[in-house]
Amino acid sequence: MGVMPEIPFDVLEQSINKRVIVSLVGRREYRGTLLGFDKPHMNLVLKDAEEITESGERKIVSAVIRGAAIEYVSP
Amino acid sequence: MGVMPEIPFDVLEQSINKRVIVSLVGRREYRGTLLGFDKPHMNLVLKDAEEITESGERKIVSAVIRGAAIEYVSP
Amino acid sequence: MGVMPEIPFDVLEQSINKRVIVSLVGRREYRGTLLGFDKPHMNLVLKDAEEITESGERKIVSAVIRGAAIEYVSP
Amino acid sequence: MGVMPEIPFDVLEQSINKRVIVSLVGRREYRGTLLGFDKPHMNLVLKDAEEITESGERKIVSAVIRGAAIEYVSP
Amino acid sequence: MGVMPEIPFDVLEQSINKRVIVSLVGRREYRGTLLGFDKPHMNLVLKDAEEITESGERKIVSAVIRGAAIEYVSP
Amino acid sequence: MGVMPEIPFDVLEQSINKRVIVSLVGRREYRGTLLGFDKPHMNLVLKDAEEITESGERKIVSAVIRGAAIEYVSP
Amino acid sequence: MGVMPEIPFDVLEQSINKRVIVSLVGRREYRGTLLGFDKPHMNLVLKDAEEITESGERKIVSAVIRGAAIEYVSP
Numbered sequence: 001m002g003v004m005p006e007i008p009f010d011v012l013e014q015s016i017n018k019r020v021i022v023s024l025v026g027r028r029e030y031r032g033t034l035l036g037f038d039k040p041h042m043n044l045v046l047k048d049a050e051e052i053t054e055s056g057e058r059k060i061v062s063a064v065i066r067g068a069a070i071e072y073v074s075p
Numbered sequence: 076m077g078v079m080p081e082i083p084f085d086v087l088e089q090s091i092n093k094r095v096i097v098s099l100v101g102r103r104e105y106r107g108t109l110l111g112f113d114k115p116h117m118n119l120v121l122k123d124a125e126e127i128t129e130s131g132e133r134k135i136v137s138a139v140i141r142g143a144a145i146e147y148v149s150p
Numbered sequence: 151m152g153v154m155p156e157i158p159f160d161v162l163e164q165s166i167n168k169r170v171i172v173s174l175v176g177r178r179e180y181r182g183t184l185l186g187f188d189k190p191h192m193n194l195v196l197k198d199a200e201e202i203t204e205s206g207e208r209k210i211v212s213a214v215i216r217g218a219a220i221e222y223v224s225p
Numbered sequence: 226m227g228v229m230p231e232i233p234f235d236v237l238e239q240s241i242n243k244r245v246i247v248s249l250v251g252r253r254e255y256r257g258t259l260l261g262f263d264k265p266h267m268n269l270v271l272k273d274a275e276e277i278t279e280s281g282e283r284k285i286v287s288a289v290i291r292g293a294a295i296e297y298v299s300p
Numbered sequence: 301m302g303v304m305p306e307i308p309f310d311v312l313e314q315s316i317n318k319r320v321i322v323s324l325v326g327r328r329e330y331r332g333t334l335l336g337f338d339k340p341h342m343n344l345v346l347k348d349a350e351e352i353t354e355s356g357e358r359k360i361v362s363a364v365i366r367g368a369a370i371e372y373v374s375p
Numbered sequence: 376m377g378v379m380p381e382i383p384f385d386v387l388e389q390s391i392n393k394r395v396i397v398s399l400v401g402r403r404e405y406r407g408t409l410l411g412f413d414k415p416h417m418n419l420v421l422k423d424a425e426e427i428t429e430s431g432e433r434k435i436v437s438a439v440i441r442g443a444a445i446e447y448v449s450p
Numbered sequence: 451m452g453v454m455p456e457i458p459f460d461v462l463e464q465s466i467n468k469r470v471i472v473s474l475v476g477r478r479e480y481r482g483t484l485l486g487f488d489k490p491h492m493n494l495v496l497k498d499a500e501e502i503t504e505s506g507e508r509k510i511v512s513a514v515i516r517g518a519a520i521e522y523v524s525p
Contacts, residue, residue, distance in 0.1 A: 005466045005486035008493035008514045016080045024146065025476060025519060026100060036080035040491065041115065042516060043083035063149040064083045066117060066142070067516070069100060071474065074513040091155045099221065101175060111155035116190065118158035138224040139158045141192060141217070144175060166230045174296065176250060186230035191265065193233035213299040214233045216267060216292070219250060241305045249371065251325060261305035266340065268308035288374040289308045291342060291367070294325060316380045324446065326400060336380035341415065343383035360396075363449040364383045366417060366442070369400060391455045399521065401475060411455035416490065418458035438524040439458045441492060441517070444475060 012037050012044075015075040022046065023071045028053050030065065034073075042067030087112050087119075090150040097121065098146045103128050105140065109148075117142030162187050162194075165225040172196065173221045178203050180215065184223075192217030237262050237269075240300040247271065248296045253278050255290065259298075267292030312337050312344075315375040322346065323371045328353050330365065334373075342367030387412050387419075390450040397421065398446045403428050405440065409448075417442030462487050462494075465525040472496065473521045478503050480515065484523075492517030 015034050022030040022044060032049025044067070049060040090109050097105040097119060107124025119142070124135040165184050172180040172194060182199025194217070199210040240259050247255040247269060257274025269292070274285040315334050322330040322344060332349025344367070349360040390409050397405040397419060407424025419442070424435040465484050472480040472494060482499025494517070499510040 006495045007486050008488050008495050011485075011495050011512070011514050026102075026146070027476075028146070030147075035086075036082050038083050042493070043117070045081045045083050045086050060149050062086070063147045064086050065147040066145050068143070068518070069146045070516050071476070071478070071519045072480075072513045072515040074510050101177075101221070103221070105222075110161075111157050113158050118192070120156045120158050120161050135224050137161070138222045139161050140222040141220050143218070144221045176252075176296070178296070180297075185236075186232050188233050193267070195231045195233050195236050210299050212236070213297045214236050215297040216295050218293070219296045251327075251371070253371070255372075260311075261307050263308050268342070270306045270308050270311050285374050287311070288372045289311050290372040291370050293368070294371045326402075326446070328446070330447075335386075336382050338383050343417070345381045345383050345386050360449050362386070363447045364386050365447040366445050368443070369446045401477075401521070403521070405522075410461075411457050413458050418492070420456045420458050420461050435524050437461070438522045439461050440522040441520050443518070444521045 009037075009039055009042075011075060012042075012073065015073070018075060020046075021074040022065055023074070024065075024069050025071050026069070030060070030063065032060070032063070034075075035062070037067075042070060042073075044070070044073065084112075084114055084117075086150060087117075087148065090148070093150060095121075096149040097140055098149070099140075099144050100146050101144070105135070105138065107135070107138070109150075110137070112142075117145060117148075119145070119148065159187075159189055159192075161225060162192075162223065165223070168225060170196075171224040172215055173224070174215075174219050175221050176219070180210070180213065182210070182213070184225075185212070187217075192220060192223075194220070194223070234262075234264055234267075236300060237267075237298065240298070243300060245271075246299040247290055248299070249290075249294050250296050251294070255285070255288065257285070257288070259300075260287070262292075267295060267298075269295070269298065309337075309339055309342075311375060312342075312373065315373070318375060320346075321374040322365055323374070324365075324369050325371050326369070330360070330363065332360070332363070334375075335362070337367075342370060342373075344370070344373070384412075384414055384417075386450060387417075387448065390448070393450060395421075396449040397440060398449070399440075399444050400446050401444070405435070405438065407435070407438070409450075410437070412442075417445060417448075419445070419448070459487075459489055459492075461525060462492075462523065465523070468525060470496075471524040472515055473524070474515075474519050475521050476519070480510070480513065482510070482513070484525075485512070487517075492520060492523075494520070494523070 029052040032046035035045040107121035110120040179202040182196035185195040254277040257271035260270040329352040332346035335345040404427040407421035410420040479502040482496035485495040
């Protein structure tokens with residue numbers, strides 16, 4: 001293997017204070033700065049976020065997103 | 076990193092007695108004053124709330140919202 | 151903060167023997183007197199209830215509602 | 226409060242050998258005699274039951290219904 | 301009460317080697333001989349089964365059905 | 376009873392290196408050689424598989440299928 | 451049996467730093483290099499990925515995919 005595998009929560013750890021895309025099971029998407037998360041639920045805190053749905057966008061100053069609703073987080 | 080990460084439940088803690096938006100998996104939305112919550116379920120207590128659905132709004136004096144139904148909480 | 155936060159199950163405790171609205175994930179709604187509940191599942195016992203769906207109402211003398219089906223309980 | 230709250234599983238206990246309505250998340254409904262249940266899953270045993278769906282009724286001599294599929298049980 | 305309540309898993313125990321109907325959450329139905337099950341998941345083993353869907357029937361020599369997909373089992 | 380009941384995971388054990396049909400909750404179906412599984416999640420490893428959906432078939436050299444998505448496994 | 455069964459997480463272990471297809475419950479698909487995963491949730495880290503939906507493709511530099519949203523992983 002030679003390369004250390006990257007654990008999902010380590011990748012989130014390295015993404016703190018960086019912009020991420022959060023894609024939800026129900027097809028909504030959020031783009032914002034990742035302020036923190038918890039284990040093992042993967043609840044996230046986003047800041048300066050935009051919510052993107054089929055019907056448009058809206059600004060969200062900050063949000064606690066429940067891990068159970070998340071499909072993927074893209075750093 | 077330099078900045079302490081913000082844990083989701085700490086953000087909720089700081090939002091107590093403030094207005095929040097609660098967005099549910101089934102696309103309903105509630106706006107109200109956050110009175111409290113529990114861990115790890117993220118059940119919430121809202122006061123002076125409005126329920127917003129595709130078919131309109133209605134007033135809700137108070138509500139216990141089950142965490143499992145929540146997509147995000149926006150302080 | 152100054153004001154004690156209200157825990158979801160305490161709010162349910164204070165609602166015992168009072169009228170509540172129970173809104174389910176599948177958009178059905180029940181109105182009735184809350185006789186009791188359990189933790190952590192939030193299964194509820196309602197008495198003298200009405201079931202309200204898109205196709206009308208019906209009377210329900212009493213019902214045990216599973217917590218997993220509940221979106222919110224409004225005292 | 227003055228009146229003892231009624232715990233959901235106690236209400237089921239008192240309904241044993243009596244007729245109940247079991248309403249499922251997927252809108253099917255069963256009417257039958259409750260023979261027993263288990264905790265905490267709320268799996269039920271019904272006897273002499275009828276299954277009622279949008280497409281009609283059918284007789285079911287007995288059935289083990291999984292708690293996870295249940296929305297409410299009405300004694 | 302006078303009559304002993306029947307526990308769901310006891311009823312399944314008594315149905316081993318007998319024909320049962322297994323109705324799934326997604327409206328598919330299986331009829332076959334119950335060879336065994338496990339607790340608490342209620343995974344089942346069926347033999348000489350038929351799968352019945354809206355689009356017809358097909359024979360299944362044997363199947364392990366996941367409990368999480370089951371709505372009811374009718375002995 | 377006379378005949379030993381067959382436990383679901385034993386049936387899977389006996390199906391290792393044999394062809395199985397895996398039917399998923401979302402109506403997709405896989406046919407392939409079962410290489411292994413884990414307990415209690417029922418995650419499966421399939422080899423030389425075909426994915427069959429409403430829109431056709433495709434070959435899959437191997438796949439780890441999550442147990443939570445499985446409706447039944449037919450040996 | 452003669453051949454050692456292959457455990458799902460071992461197959462993922464052997465796929466680290468290789469291209470995989472990740473098929474989600476909601477019919478989205480990702481193709482990318484598997485950087486790591488965790489147990490028992492099966493959260494994955496993908497790099498140099500493409501998201502493929504009915505409405506087209508898009509590039510994703512990296513993503514943490516939640517195990518609960520995954521249907522299968524094909525090495």
